[in-house]
Amino acid sequence: MKPLLAFMKKEYLEAARTGKLLILILLFVLFGIMNPAVAKLTPWMMEMLSDTIAESGLIVTNIQVDAMSSWTQFFKNIPMALIAFVLIFSDLFTKEYKSGTLLLVLTKGLSRYEVVFAKTLLLLSLWTFCYGICFAITYGYNAYFWDNGIVNNLFSSAAIWWLFGIWVICLIVLFSSLLQNNTGVSLCTGGTVLLAYLLSLIPKVKVYSPTILMDTNSLLIGAESVDAYIKAVIIAAISGVICIAGSVPVMNKKQL
Amino acid sequence: MDVLAIRNLKKNFGSKKVLCGLDLSVPEHSIFGFIGKNGAGKTTTMKAILGLLKSDGGKIYIMGEKVHFGKTSTNRHIGYLPDVPEFYSYMTSLEYLTLCGEVCGMDKAGIMTRSKELLELVGLGQEGRRIKGFSRGMKQRLGIAQALLNRPKLLICDEPTSALDPAGRKEILDILLAAKEQTTVLFSTHILSDVERICTEAAFLHDGKIAMQGSITELRNKQSSDGFIIETEQKWAADTLIKTFGDLQRTEQNTLVFHGGEDRFFSIMQYVVENRIPIQIIERIEPTLESLFLEVIK
Numbered sequence: 001m002k003p004l005l006a007f008m009k010k011e012y013l014e015a016a017r018t019g020k021l022l023i024l025i026l027l028f029v030l031f032g033i034m035n036p037a038v039a040k041l042t043p044w045m046m047e048m049l050s051d052t053i054a055e056s057g058l059i060v061t062n063i064q065v066d067a068m069s070s071w072t073q074f075f076k077n078i079p080m081a082l083i084a085f086v087l088i089f090s091d092l093f094t095k096e097y098k099s100g101t102l103l104l105v106l107t108k109g110l111s112r113y114e115v116v117f118a119k120t121l122l123l124l125s126l127w128t129f130c131y132g133i134c135f136a137i138t139y140g141y142n143a144y145f146w147d148n149g150i151v152n153n154l155f156s157s158a159a160i161w162w163l164f165g166i167w168v169i170c171l172i173v174l175f176s177s178l179l180q181n182n183t184g185v186s187l188c189t190g191g192t193v194l195l196a197y198l199l200s201l202i203p204k205v206k207v208y209s210p211t212i213l214m215d216t217n218s219l220l221i222g223a224e225s226v227d228a229y230i231k232a233v234i235i236a237a238i239s240g241v242i243c244i245a246g247s248v249p250v251m252n253k254k255q256l
Numbered sequence: 257m258d259v260l261a262i263r264n265l266k267k268n269f270g271s272k273k274v275l276c277g278l279d280l281s282v283p284e285h286s287i288f289g290f291i292g293k294n295g296a297g298k299t300t301t302m303k304a305i306l307g308l309l310k311s312d313g314g315k316i317y318i319m320g321e322k323v324h325f326g327k328t329s330t331n332r333h334i335g336y337l338p339d340v341p342e343f344y345s346y347m348t349s350l351e352y353l354t355l356c357g358e359v360c361g362m363d364k365a366g367i368m369t370r371s372k373e374l375l376e377l378v379g380l381g382q383e384g385r386r387i388k389g390f391s392r393g394m395k396q397r398l399g400i401a402q403a404l405l406n407r408p409k410l411l412i413c414d415e416p417t418s419a420l421d422p423a424g425r426k427e428i429l430d431i432l433l434a435a436k437e438q439t440t441v442l443f444s445t446h447i448l449s450d451v452e453r454i455c456t457e458a459a460f461l462h463d464g465k466i467a468m469q470g471s472i473t474e475l476r477n478k479q480s481s482d483g484f485i486i487e488t489e490q491k492w493a494a495d496t497l498i499k500t501f502g503d504l505q506r507t508e509q510n511t512l513v514f515h516g517g518e519d520r521f522f523s524i525m526q527y528v529v530e531n532r533i534p535i536q537i538i539e540r541i542e543p544t545l546e547s548l549f550l551e552v553i554k
Contacts (some may be wrong), residue, residue, distance in 0.1 A: 002358060002359075002361055003358065003359045003360075003361065003511075005358075006355055006358030006359050007355075007359065010347075010355050010356075013346070013347070013351075014344065014346060017346035018346060034360045047371065073434070099342045101343065102344040102377075103336075103338055103342070104307065104336070104338070104341065104343070104356070104402060105355070105356065105359055106308070106328055106331075107306050107308070107328070107334065107336040108331070108359045108360050108402075108405075108406070109326065109328050109329075109331055109332050109355050109359055109360050109361070110359045112328075113330060150454065153547065189303050233302075233307055252326040253310075253326060255308070255309055255310065256308050
């Protein structure tokens with residue numbers, strides 16, 4: 001346990017001293033502010049553009065924005081934040097393989113599974129923390145400007161999307177233990193998400209695909225209940241655990 | 257007792273056979289020189305000892321305990337310094353040693369005392385900068401400090417002096433010599449003067465096997481005298497000798513080198529006496545590890 005804690009401490013120190021933590025926090029704070037800001041500014045922007053729009057034959061009438069517009073914006077923006085998160089941490093393992101920094105700590109008695117667990121815990125905690133900040137900021141502004149009460153299943157939607165992020169992180173860990181370079185890790189993670197998305201286009205498979213966890217619109221407007229996501233949630237959770245558990249033997253057999 | 261014992265170790269990279277049945281024993285409290293050409297398989301052997309590389313056959317024992325690939329339990333007896341040690345550059349040397357100490361399960365107070373003691377030993381006691389700004393020699397010295405941290409039974413150094421300037425090399429060799437009191441040192445190198453300077457034992461790795469192993473004196477004695485150097489006072493004397501004895505080689509104007517048996521040497525001496533050839537120096541060429549090494553890899 002002690003080696004794991006020591007290595008985790010090193011992971012957080014690395015995230016802080018290499019500036020990754022700062023970039024992430026700034027990014028998620030920015031997204032958190034942007035969601036209500038874009039919603040708030042939409043009527044004003046439309047007014048500014050109304051003349052141009054009128055020329056093309058469209059008439060801008062009174063535009064209503066509320067907490068729902070801001071939350072829709074939140075779920076539209078959060079994929080970009082997740083992509084940034086994946087890109088920032090795609091070299092979390094591979095950088096250590098390339099530079100050979102793992103060699104010394106492994107020869108000091110750190111187990112390879114502890115490397116996998118420490119890095120996974122770092123990613124999970126940072127994702128939860130940053131996602132939480134983004135959500136809290138949007139929630140706070142929305143409560144100030146409008147009323148969060150009009151949105152259905154808000155916390156379940158947010159939790160479902162958070163789980164999708166966790167699933168993607170498990171993919172990062174698996175591909176990081178399999179591959180040697182970070183481009184491969186990003187491409188394979190993206191490729192798997194794309195594959196899951198393509199599978200979700202088949203009506204019978206749709207409910208099982210973790211990518212439907214990204215689409216929470218119908219949940220927000222109350223058109224669907226959380227039950228519709230249960231199968232995908234279970235699949236995402238099980239496959240996530242399999243990815244992490246599978247990374248350990250892969251890492252054990254890796255020649256460094 | 258042998259700290260390290262390797263039996264019939266084999267390793268191929270594709271079709272290339274790097275190690276083919278390597279046997280090696282390192283006795284306790286020795287400084288063991290592991291000598292071989294570049295690409296002979298020194299690093300491969302060391303990585304196999306550390307369980308970082310999967311071997312294709314053979315067994316390795318550390319303090320009588322078998323080494324398994326991918327497992328690190330035998331590494332608690334080992335301190336390892338790779339040829340180019342890489343550290344987390346955003347840490348200071350004390351922070352890095354603390355990480356290493358915590359990973360090996362040392363207690364907090366122990367880590368602090370031992371780290372400070374070792375940083376003093378390797379001359380980094382006053383260095384507060386992050387590792388990012390360290391020179392190669394400083395990294396090598398920090399590497400030795402981290403390797404000695406948990407008082408290992410065996411210190412493995414992979415070509416610790418190869419990339420350093422003469423001053424840096426001397427520092428590292430002195431530290432290794434000082435470390436002998438606490439541990440057994442196995443270090444690979446192709447710099448033979450380093451081996452002659454500090455090692456008590458050595459082994460030559462060639463063609464994937466140990467071609468020769470023993471104490472430095474034993475190894476030196478394995479080779480008979482390499483020949484003689486004869487330096488004459490004047491050039492004409494050297495000319496005469498060369499004309500008479502075809503197998504003499506000229507290295508300088510008045511200096512001749514002779515390789516061969518004693519009989520041949522005495523006949524040259526007889527000729528020198530009979531013809532009253534003025535000689536300045538006659539010197540026996542001492543067998544060196546270098547000549548032995550060259551003979552081994554021939």
